[in-house]
Amino acid sequence: MDRISGLPDEVLVKILSFAPTKVAVSTSILSKRWEFLWMWLTKLEFGGKLYSESDFNSLQCFLDRNLPLHRAPVIGSFRLVLSDSNLRPEAVKMWVLVVVSRYVRELKIYSSQKKQNILPSSLYTCKSLVFLKLDGGILLDVPRMVCLPSLKTLELKDVIFFSDASLQRLLSNCPVLEDLLVALYYHENMEKLTVIVPSLHRLSLFIWYNCEFFIDTPSLEYFKLVDRNNRHSYLIENMPKLAEAYVSVTFADIKSLIGSITSVKRLTISSKVAYGDGFIFNHLEHLTLYVGKEFSSNLLVRFLKDSPNLRELMLHSITDASLFD
Numbered sequence: 001m002d003r004i005s006g007l008p009d010e011v012l013v014k015i016l017s018f019a020p021t022k023v024a025v026s027t028s029i030l031s032k033r034w035e036f037l038w039m040w041l042t043k044l045e046f047g048g049k050l051y052s053e054s055d056f057n058s059l060q061c062f063l064d065r066n067l068p069l070h071r072a073p074v075i076g077s078f079r080l081v082l083s084d085s086n087l088r089p090e091a092v093k094m095w096v097l098v099v100v101s102r103y104v105r106e107l108k109i110y111s112s113q114k115k116q117n118i119l120p121s122s123l124y125t126c127k128s129l130v131f132l133k134l135d136g137g138i139l140l141d142v143p144r145m146v147c148l149p150s151l152k153t154l155e156l157k158d159v160i161f162f163s164d165a166s167l168q169r170l171l172s173n174c175p176v177l178e179d180l181l182v183a184l185y186y187h188e189n190m191e192k193l194t195v196i197v198p199s200l201h202r203l204s205l206f207i208w209y210n211c212e213f214f215i216d217t218p219s220l221e222y223f224k225l226v227d228r229n230n231r232h233s234y235l236i237e238n239m240p241k242l243a244e245a246y247v248s249v250t251f252a253d254i255k256s257l258i259g260s261i262t263s264v265k266r267l268t269i270s271s272k273v274a275y276g277d278g279f280i281f282n283h284l285e286h287l288t289l290y291v292g293k294e295f296s297s298n299l300l301v302r303f304l305k306d307s308p309n310l311r312e313l314m315l316h317s318i319t320d321a322s323l324f325d
Contacts, residue, residue: 005033013040021045025062039071044099047081049110056083060091067098074128075099077106082113082136092118103128111136114160124148124170134159142166146173157183161190168194175199184209215260223261225249236260243283247271248290271299281307288314 004012016024016038024038046059078099082092097120099107105128111118114137123129124146132148133155134140141162151174161167167190171177177197183206184190193213195203200217204224207213211229216237223239224246238260245261248270258275261267265283270290284307289300304310 005031009037009040012037017041017043036071039066039069042072042074042076044070044075044077045079045081047083047110049081049083049112051081051083053086056087060087063095064091067095070098070102072102075102075104077108078104079108080110082109082111087113089116089118092116093120096120097122100126100129105129106131108133109135109138111138113137117141121145124173133157140166140170142169144169146170148174149176151177153177153179155181157181158185164190164192164194166190168196171195171197178202180204182206184211223247225257239263245269269299273299275299275302279306282309284310286310286312286314288316290316 004015007015012034016027021038021041021044024041027034028036028038046063047056051059080092080095096107096109096118100120100122104126107123107129108131109118116137117139119134119138119140121143124143125148127147127149129148130150131153132151133153135155135157137158137160139160139162140156142165146169148170154171154174154177156167167182171180174197177199179202180195180197180200181204182193182195184193185206185208191211193205193207193211195205195214196216198218200220202222203215203217203220205213206226208228213234215235217239218237218241220239220242222244223242225248226246227249229250234256236256236259240263242261242263244266245264246268247257247261249257250272254271254273254275258279262279262281263283264281266286267281267284268288268290281303284303287303287307287310289303291300300315304313
């Protein structure tokens with residue numbers, strides 16, 4: 001240990017960066033030499049789904065006391081897993097505020113708590129943020145002042161939107177956003193999903209309740225849609241650069257959807273109905289169909305007819321469609 005302690009601080013911090021944050025923090029008890037070294041780490045991960053109530057009480061005390069004193073001028077990545085309802089939203093909001101003030105680049109928050117407003121307004125104007133992932137019952141009350149000039153990847157899973165306008169207000173102020181994932185399992189405040197992002201390259205949507213949606217993404221190259229509802233009012237603008245699509249839908253009228261993805265080279269689709277006349281897939285080379293008991297053979301016949309350059313066809317049972325989970 002004496003030999004290791006003799007190494008320069010930057011080397012010791014580099015060594016600590018390969019260990020879990022909890023382990024790195026525990027080295028602070030070794031000696032005065034190690035007491036504050038972990039505070040220079042640029043990658044921090046706290047919490048866990050299996051934490052007990054006492055674990056979260058200890059974590060809250062620890063972060064309240066130590067996170068504001070963290071010494072790294074820039075935090076590359078901050079990950080927080082919350083699963084205890086006794087955690088004060090105000091405390092979590094303060095932790096996020098601290099990491100935002102340290103020019104955080106990647107922020108990931110997982111929460112099993114419902115309708116918790118744990119995001120400070122400063123998060124929505126964080127110039128350094130490149131990757132943002134929010135998973136669980138986090139309330140997104142997006143303020144009018146939003147500017148995320150560096151954000152390239154945004155993942156929103158089962159979050160709670162304050163209103164229909166919240167998502168589009170957020171998206172319209174992310175000028176370089178390239179990758180978007182939205183998973184909505186149930187939403188009492190959102191009746192229309194609007195995605196208008198000119199810079200977007202990849203879009204993944206998972207929808208488990210009835211809502212309208214409008215998509216306008218002219219630069220899109222990858223599209224994944226999993227929709228488990230039968231009634232929809234939707235409009236999808238043409239995606240001329242789309243090269244790959246994964247589609248699993250239960251609604252009957254898929255003409256608008258098919259019309260927007262005719263440029264694909266690789267398509268995976270699960271649908272009970274055919275899409276009608278008037279569509280040609282001139283670029284389609286690889287087609288994968290998921291079929292089940294209610295599968296219409298007309299869909300296969302239609303694709304074979306409308307895909308003059310098809311090179312590969314694969315058929316799978318719809319029960320194996322874990323690809324769409």
